[in-house]
Amino acid sequence: xxxxxxxxxxxxxxxxxxxxxxxxxxxxxxxxxxxxxxxxxxxxxxxxxxxxxxxxxxxxxxxxxxxxxxxxxxxxxxxxxxxxxxxxxxxxxxxxxxxxxxxxxxxxxxxxxxxxxxxxxxxxxxxxxxxxxxxxxxxxxxxxxxxxxxxxxxxxxxxxxxxxxxxxxxxxxxxxxxxxxxxxxxxxxxxxxxxxxxxxxxxxxxxxxxxxxxxxxxxxxxxxxxxxxxxxxxxxxxxxxxxxxxxxxxxxxxxxxxxxxxxxxxxxxxxxxxxxxxxxxxxxxxxxxxxxxxxxxxxxxxxxxxxxxxxxxxxxxxxxxxxxxxxxxxxxxxxxxxxxxxxxxxxxxxxxxxxxxxxxxxxxxxxxxxxxxxxxxxxxxxxxxxxxxxxxxxxxxxxxxxxxxxxxxxxxxxxxxxxxxxxxxxxxxxxxxxxxxxxxxxxxxxxxxxxxxxxxxxxxxxxxxxxxxxxxxxxxxxxxxxxxxxxxxxxxxxxxxxxxxxxxxxxxxxxxxxxxxxxxxxxxxxxxxxxxxxxxxxxxxxxxxxxxxxxxxxxxxxxxxxxxxxxxxxxxxxxxxxxxxxxxxxxxxxxxxxxxxxxxxxxxxxxxxxxxxxxxxxxxxxxxxxxxxxxxxxxxxxxxxxxxxxxxxxxxxxxxxxxxxxxxxxxxxxxxxxxxxxxxxxxxxx
Numbered sequence: 001x002x003x004x005x006x007x008x009x010x011x012x013x014x015x016x017x018x019x020x021x022x023x024x025x026x027x028x029x030x031x032x033x034x035x036x037x038x039x040x041x042x043x044x045x046x047x048x049x050x051x052x053x054x055x056x057x058x059x060x061x062x063x064x065x066x067x068x069x070x071x072x073x074x075x076x077x078x079x080x081x082x083x084x085x086x087x088x089x090x091x092x093x094x095x096x097x098x099x100x101x102x103x104x105x106x107x108x109x110x111x112x113x114x115x116x117x118x119x120x121x122x123x124x125x126x127x128x129x130x131x132x133x134x135x136x137x138x139x140x141x142x143x144x145x146x147x148x149x150x151x152x153x154x155x156x157x158x159x160x161x162x163x164x165x166x167x168x169x170x171x172x173x174x175x176x177x178x179x180x181x182x183x184x185x186x187x188x189x190x191x192x193x194x195x196x197x198x199x200x201x202x203x204x205x206x207x208x209x210x211x212x213x214x215x216x217x218x219x220x221x222x223x224x225x226x227x228x229x230x231x232x233x234x235x236x237x238x239x240x241x242x243x244x245x246x247x248x249x250x251x252x253x254x255x256x257x258x259x260x261x262x263x264x265x266x267x268x269x270x271x272x273x274x275x276x277x278x279x280x281x282x283x284x285x286x287x288x289x290x291x292x293x294x295x296x297x298x299x300x301x302x303x304x305x306x307x308x309x310x311x312x313x314x315x316x317x318x319x320x321x322x323x324x325x326x327x328x329x330x331x332x333x334x335x336x337x338x339x340x341x342x343x344x345x346x347x348x349x350x351x352x353x354x355x356x357x358x359x360x361x362x363x364x365x366x367x368x369x370x371x372x373x374x375x376x377x378x379x380x381x382x383x384x385x386x387x388x389x390x391x392x393x394x395x396x397x398x399x400x401x402x403x404x405x406x407x408x409x410x411x412x413x414x415x416x417x418x419x420x421x422x423x424x425x426x427x428x429x430x431x432x433x434x435x436x437x438x439x440x441x442x443x444x445x446x447x448x449x450x451x452x453x454x455x456x457x458x459x460x461x462x463x464x465x466x467x468x469x470x471x472x473x474x475x476x477x478x479x480x481x482x483x484x485x486x487x488x489x490x491x492x493x494x495x496x497x498x499x500x501x502x503x504x505x506x507x508x509x510x511x512x513x514x515x516x517x518x519x520x521x522x523x524x525x526x527x528x529x530x531x532x533x534x535x536x537x538x539x540x541x542x543x544x545x546x547x548x549x550x551x552x553x554x555x556x557x558x559x560x561x562x563x564x565x566x567x568x569x570x571x572x573x574x575x576x577x578x579x580x581x582x583x584x585x586x587x588x589x590x591x592x593x594x595x596x597x598x599x600x601x602x603x604x605x606x607x608x609x610x611x612x613x614x615x616x617x618x619x620x621x622x623x624x625x626x627x628x629x630x631x632x633x634x635x636x637x638x639x640x641x642x643x644x645x646x647x648x649x650x651x652x653x654x655x656x657x658x659x660x661x662x663x664x665x666x667x668x669x670x671x672x673x674x675x676x677x678x679x680x681x682x683x684x685x686x
Contacts, residue, residue: 032117032120033117034113034116034117034120034205034206034207034210035113035207036109036110036112036113036207036210036211037207039513039515039517040109040207040208040211041107041108041109042107042510043211043215043506043510043517043518044104044107044109044211044215044218045107046506046509046510046517047215047218047219047228047506047520048061048104048105048218050504050509050520050522051218051219051222051226051522054442054522054524055222055223055226055442055522055523055524056223056441056442056499056523056524056525056526056564057222057223057523057564059221059222061101061104061105062101063098063101065100065101065221066096066097066098066099066100066101066102067097067098068221068562069100069217069218069221070092070093070096070097070100072217072220072221072562073112073115073213073214073217074089074092074115076213076216076217077115077116077119077213078119079255080149080150080151081150081153081154081155081156082126082150082162082165082166082169083119083122083123083126084118084119084122084155085122085155085156085157085158085159085162086154086155086156086157087157088118088122088155089155092115092118095111096111096114096115099111104218109211109214112210112211112213112214113207113210116210116213116214120202120205123198123202124199124202126162126166127195127198127199127202128199129163129166130166130169130170130195131192131195131196133166133167133170134170134174134188134191134192134195135188135192136170138171138174138175138623140171140175140623140624140625141624141625141626142623142624143622143624144168144622144623144624145620145621145622145623146165146168146169146171146172146620146621146623147619147620148169148172148619148620148621149619168623170191171623172621172623173191174187174188174191175623175625175628176330176628177190177191178625179330179625179628179629179632180330180331190295193295194295194297194298195298197295197296197297197298197299198257198297198298199298200298201257201298201299201300204300208230209230211230212228212229212230212518215228216228219520220562221562222523222562223499223523223562223563223564224557224560224562224563225497225499225501225521225523226501226520226521226522226523227520227521228518228519228520229518229519229520229521230518231516231518231519247268247269247308247309247310247338248268248269248270248276248308248316248318248336248338249264249265249267249268249269249270249271249339249341250262250263250264250265250268250270250276251263251265252282252301252304252305252308253301254300254301255281257297257298258281258282258283258297258321259281259282259283259296259299259301259304260279260280260281260282260323261276261277261278261279261280261281261282261323262278263278263416264276264277264278264414265341266346266370266371266373266415267341267346267370267371268339268341269336269337269338269339270336271346271370273334273336275334275336276318276320276334276336277322277323277324278323278469279323279324279555280320280321280322280323281320281321281323282296282304282308282318282319282320283295283296283297283319283320283321283331284296284318284319284331285304285307285308285316285317285318285319286316286317286318286319287310287314287315287316287317288314288315288317289315289317289335291317293317293319294307309338310338311338312338312339312340313337313338313339314337314338315335315336315337315338316335316336316337316338317333317334317335317336318333318334318336319331319332319333320332320333320334324549324612324615324616325615325616325635325639330632330635330636346370346371346373347370347387347392348367348368348369348370348389348392348393348396349367349368349396350365350366350367350368350396350399350400351365351366352364352365352366352400352403352405353366353665353674355674355675355677355678356678357678357679357681357682358682360682362406362407362677362678362681362682363403363404363405363406363407364405364406364407364408364409364674364677364678365396365400365403365405365407365408365409366408366409366411366670366674367393367396367397367400367408367409367410367411368411369389369393369410369411369412369415369426370414370415371389371415371416371417371418372389372415372417372418372419372420372422372423372426372473372474372477373387373388373389373418373419373422374386374387374388374389374418374419374421374422375387375388388419388422388425389418389419389422389425389426390422390425390426390428390429393410393426393429394429394457397429397457397458400458401458405460406460406461406681406685407460407461407462407463407677407678407680407681408458408460408461408462408463408677409462409463409464409465409670409673409674409677410462410463410464410465411465411670411673412464412465412466412470412474412477412478413465413466413467413469413470413491413669414467414469414470415469415470415471415473415474416469416470416471416472416474416495417471417472417473417474417475417497418472418473419473420437420449420473420476422473423436423437423473423474423476423477424436424437424449424450424451424476425451425453426477427451427476427477427480427481428451428452428453429456429457429458430456430457430458430459430462430481430486430487431451431456431480431481431484431486431577432454432455432456432577433450433451433452433453433454434450434451434484434530434574434575435448435449435450435451435530435572435573435574436449436450436451436476436480436530437449437476437479437480437527437528437529437530438527438528438529438530438532438569438572439500439525439526439527439528440525440526440528440569441524441525442524442525446528446569448572461487461579461677461680461681461684462481462486462487462488462579463487463488463489463490463673463676463677463680464477464478464481464482464487464488464489464490465490465491465669465670465673466478466489466490466491466492466494466540466542467491467492467494467548467669468492468493468494468495468548468549468550468552468555468556469495469555470491470494470495470539470540471494471495471496471497471539472495472497472527474494475494475495475496475497475498475527475535475539475540476527476529476535478494478540479529479533479535479540480529480530482540482543483529483530483531483574483576484530484574484576484577485576485577485578485579485580485581486577486579486580487579487580488543488544488580488585488588488676488677488680489540489541489542489543489544490542490543490544490546490669490672490673490676491542491544491545491546491669491673492542492545492546492548492550493538493539493540493541493542493545493548493552493556494535494539494540494556495539495555495556495557496535496536496537496538496539496552496556496557496558496563497535497536497539497557498526498527498528498534498535498536498537498539498557498564498566499523499525499526499527499536499564500523500524500525500526500527501521501522501523501524502521502522502524503519503520503521503522504519504520504521504522505519506518506519506520523564526564528569530571530572530574531571532568532569532570532571532572533566533568534566534567534568534569536557536563536564536565536566536567537557537558537563537565537566538566539556539557543580543585543588543589544588544589544592544672544676546602546668546669546672547596547602547605547606547609548609549609549612549613551613554616584680584683584684587679587683588676588679588680588683591675591676591679592672592675592676592679595672595675601668601671601672602668602672604645604668605668608642608645611638615635645666
């Protein structure tokens, strides 16, 4: 089957004839206009064929797909609607909204490049206009405001309307910096640098960049985890996933003109620092403890990676806009020491905490599991001491049994997954042998993955803590624990990523060429729980639900428009253990609800969650100096109070020793989870 596909694609791309792209109206000089190459046309046909034949979602290449792809491409170019005019969109829609499908099947890339070249023209116009505004004097005593997030607004209907937006935008940029005690002259100088960087970034873009963006607009109509990579993008993707990267241990992506943190890799400096998180935007980088700041707004992602990456044990400083502080976040400076990703830093850790209930002390073990890892190379080479999540947790369980704990918590918050095999094996430590997960492939075939070990390595009360960033393998493990009624799940609804991807090198499908065609990451299967419920979208809903800082429509699979749907297949044969039966769960829920109404640590946290959400949801900002100064002072006080309460990221477990047997726990999720296990122990054991 695979050989037939290769032959079919080869015959398709060898016979394709590509003509020149037709001319269109533009104010660019000829050197500024980008055109597709014949080889890109050939690659596009291969990508399209692979998507049609092998992607899990079977989509027809028709007007419906064309319309979705058109919106995705426009959104990728001008997400905040600050470059295109409404008339631009109307003209492009007439020409291409329902024509992209016809262009794709013939290898015609004209729509991609005509749309991009118009965007480039508008981008240069608006950024030059912004630069001319920067040295103007603004009246900050006026009572006016700006809407930063324009998701729910239309494109500007006229050049005058667009210029008014940019006037307010530059005024807001200057005001934000003046409020951070910057000198007015330095504010102007730095802002001009920012916008010149953006213009230089646009000048450096080439036809490959446009092609990659367009191919991703196609691939992401199938699902958000299917992506096309140019060779350099693939190299950076693999570096981000590597366990041996010397750097900060973060995978980065470009969003508009910003470099955004897509993922923190367990075991790296960013992970151990607890100072940087997913969705934070990096706006400047400095080398060493005293190096000058380099503004990176508008830089290409490969340039950003190069300046952040560096030799082991060297210092890099980052200036961040925190992702959870909304569109008008103030910059925060952090210092990191570059290092390799250390598997031992990502290893599970344990501690024992004492909780009192009814005058009795209960000792509860807490194991934090940052990721599901397996040292494949060591295992393949026959090393009997290879590292894996399951092996390390098993060793901690031995120690906790010696320490005679009464109950156990596994903390999977922010665990984005990893090895499927490890998720299955870890589940096996807590259940007898049996099915753990079902996998349905693109042909509809269903495979059941089982735990083959009949031993249970811990048979006491078990809780699993999850949050919105517990994904993939974390969801398989916690879903199985819940379905077997083996333990109680506590926290927030998980991420909802229930799909499986593989990387395909396009070299295999194209004739030899001096250029490399790149790779495609393709969704080929979906995960299902033993009950038959997909983990896609819904993820795992906790038994005990705690207040969440994040909404599903902002974070998680449900925030992605093209995500594959939730569905249901037949349950596999499994036998629930009923450690968590109806009576126990009712008791735990009743006590948890009572605490949420009466305990100050949960009431305070719920109030803080409401404030976090209001901050992120805020889209309109005053341009009056005194109003903004007051808002900034209030925000700084709130941030300081939260850091004191919860730690830098608002999620860290901070324990203050107050006595030989009792600790003050400042992490509300952990504190409540310990109380749930103590309730279990009191209810069953007394």
